[in-house]
Amino acid sequence: MRIAILGFGSVGRGIARVILGKGLDITVTGLADSRSGLIDAGGIDLLAALSKKERGEPCGDPGISPMDVVERAEYDILVEVTPTDVETAEPALGHMRGALRRGRHVVTSNKGPIAIAYPGLRALAEANGVLLRYEATVCGAIPLIHAMQEGLAGNAITRICGVFNGTCNYILTRMAAEGLTYEQALAEARDLGYAEADPTYDVEGIDAAIKLVILANTILDMDTTLDDVERTGITLLSSEALQLAEDQDCTIRLIGEILPEAGVLRVSPRIVAKDHPLVVEGTLNAVTVETDLAGDLTFIGKGAGSTETASAVIGDILYIQSRHVQGY
Amino acid sequence: MKLEMRDQPGQLVAALKPISAVGGNIIAVIHQREATTPAEALAVQIVLELPEGRLERLLELLREQGVNVVRIGEERLLYECTLIMIGHLMHTDLSDTVDQIDRTGSAEVTELSVVMPAIDSPSSARITIRSTNRAEMKRAMRILRAVADQKGLLIIEPLEDA
Numbered sequence: 387m388r389i390a391i392l393g394f395g396s397v398g399r400g401i402a403r404v405i406l407g408k409g410l411d412i413t414v415t416g417l418a419d420s421r422s423g424l425i426d427a428g429g430i431d432l433l434a435a436l437s438k439k440e441r442g443e444p445c446g447d448p449g450i451s452p453m454d455v456v457e458r459a460e461y462d463i464l465v466e467v468t469p470t471d472v473e474t475a476e477p478a479l480g481h482m483r484g485a486l487r488r489g490r491h492v493v494t495s496n497k498g499p500i501a502i503a504y505p506g507l508r509a510l511a512e513a514n515g516v517l518l519r520y521e522a523t524v525c526g527a528i529p530l531i532h533a534m535q536e537g538l539a540g541n542a543i544t545r546i547c548g549v550f551n552g553t554c555n556y557i558l559t560r561m562a563a564e565g566l567t568y569e570q571a572l573a574e575a576r577d578l579g580y581a582e583a584d585p586t587y588d589v590e591g592i593d594a595a596i597k598l599v600i601l602a603n604t605i606l607d608m609d610t611t612l613d614d615v616e617r618t619g620i621t622l623l624s625s626e627a628l629q630l631a632e633d634q635d636c637t638i639r640l641i642g643e644i645l646p647e648a649g650v651l652r653v654s655p656r657i658v659a660k661d662h663p664l665v666v667e668g669t670l671n672a673v674t675v676e677t678d679l680a681g682d683l684t685f686i687g688k689g690a691g692s693t694e695t696a697s698a699v700i701g702d703i704l705y706i707q708s709r710h711v712q713g714y
Numbered sequence: 715m716k717l718e719m720r721d722q723p724g725q726l727v728a729a730l731k732p733i734s735a736v737g738g739n740i741i742a743v744i745h746q747r748e749a750t751t752p753a754e755a756l757a758v759q760i761v762l763e764l765p766e767g768r769l770e771r772l773l774e775l776l777r778e779q780g781v782n783v784v785r786i787g788e789e790r791l792l793y794e795c796t797l798i799m800i801g802h803l804m805h806t807d808l809s810d811t812v813d814q815i816d817r818t819g820s821a822e823v824t825e826l827s828v829v830m831p832a833i834d835s836p837s838s839a840r841i842t843i844r845s846t847n848r849a850e851m852k853r854a855m856r857i858l859r860a861v862a863d864q865k866g867l868l869i870i871e872p873l874e875d876a
């Protein structure tokens with residue numbers, strides 16, 4: 387099976403390493419980063435491309451753009467793993483549309499297009515008889531979307547709530563465990579590479595809110611945008627507040643919650659009993675899905691990371707391969 | 715409420731039946747023999763939740779069953795919710811915030827712990843509200859959210875309902 391990968395950062399390289407490391411029967415025929423591209427129907431030398439990136443060089447030919455790869459490379463699945471833009475969803479949205487129009491499947495970890503333009507993308511995929519899969523967009527390694535779409539098909543989902551952002555969870559875990567202030571815990575998260583230089587997207591709950599929008603629009607048949615999410619971040623939390631919660635065997639976590647019936651989506655710090663299954667440590671994610679038939683299910687796992695996110699992307703690729711790619 | 719009934723088989727069930735008949739919900743049944751209770755009678759305490767305006771009908775039904783209602787308890791605030799507030803609580807008149815809840819008559823602040831780290835830096839408070847029923851708790855929360863919004867306070871609500 388042939389894939390093209392757009393974006394060769396943490397996730398893109400993670401995918402390449404898994405393909406090489408496991409000897410998967412996947413040929414990469416197109417590849418692009420922000421400055422260059424490669425097209426080779428016979429299969430790109432991933433090891434060479436990886437070492438170029440490690441030396442800080444572009445992975446390919448500066449004369450080949452990501453859009454050239456979308457339009458000219460021969461692939462069965464386009465793997466879109468460029469950075470998320472929550473306002474325009476570009477350039478990923480254009481890449482995906484291009485591939486779907488060519489009748490190629492799309493797998494992505496990019497939240498922008500799925501949060502903003504899912505209905506259109508899905509219609510385009512259906513019209514072209516191909517699949518669009520996005521497991522990696524929500525909670526990294528946790529196969530949450532797969533579980534809800536397939537495993538829990540037939541259930542009515544009455545509530546989804548959970549810890550959707552590992553950066554915030556790390557900060558809150560450290561504030562609770564060591565009595566750190568928010569600023570101290572954030573600085574520590576930055577040092578460890580868990581928080582970006584500009585942490586706004588994580589700490590203001592935007593990242594968690596986007597994930598709620600994705601779940602609401604793609605699983606729960608709701609029609610929501612980022613503006614529909616009631617959102618409070620963690621920047622004003624005090625170490626005293628965590629202590630007050632601790633005094634009652636509770637703690638504080640940033641919780642994303644969807645109540646489909648009431649049409650409520652919200653991200654806010656909440657008081658949670660310490661023995662509650664959603665109280666996970668460090669950068670872990672945890673999500674509880676409440677259903678009518680299966681009861682409550684809680685999923686816990688790594689929400690980010692190169693290999694962990696690659697796991698979700700590879701899962702989607704192999705899903706498509708087993709069902710839809712000819713010759714398999 | 716505290717009930718007195720004949721100490722005979724079937725009496726307790728007879729006393730409990732009318733509760734569900736009027737749409738009530740039994741939360742606890744405490745069964746004890748007290749010195750003041752006549753030997754042939756049984757004293758039972760029942761904690762229950764009752765829809766508005768059904769108490770009279772329940773008492774009537776109990777009397778028909780020959781059950782003597784000794785005392786109807788005062789403790790009507792069954793729902794409890796603890797939340798945390800962060801902000802300039804004192805500058806924004808914490809007692810007014812508490813008053814706004816208490817003024818509803820059906821919900822009240824029963825516990826308040828405040829930590830003030832330093833003058834001019836935001837303080838944190840844990841506040842426990844009790845109410846007569848779920849709807850009143852929701853109302854109290856709405857009031858609190860509005861007050862917090864107006865005064866620029868951050869409210870941290872519990873994940874699960876009271």
Ligand SMILES: NC(=O)c1ccc[n+]([C@@H]2O[C@H](COP(=O)([O-])OP(=O)(O)OC[C@H]3O[C@@H](n4cnc5c(N)ncnc54)[C@H](OP(=O)(O)O)[C@@H]3O)[C@@H](O)[C@H]2O)c1
Pocket residue numbers: 392393394395396397398418419420421452467468469470477495496497522523526689690691692695
């Ligand atoms: N990292 C995670 O754990 C994780 C988890 C879940 C989802 N995601 C999502 O997955 C996507 C990729 O994340 P990441 O961590 O791999 O990001 P990253 O490390 O920043 O890598 C992004 C890659 O995309 C390339 N790129 C940037 N702009 C581009 C453009 N216009 N056209 C083509 N390529 C472009 C970059 O090129 P250069 O190499 O030239 O800079 C880089 O190779 C994001 O949408 C992110 O939200 C990530």
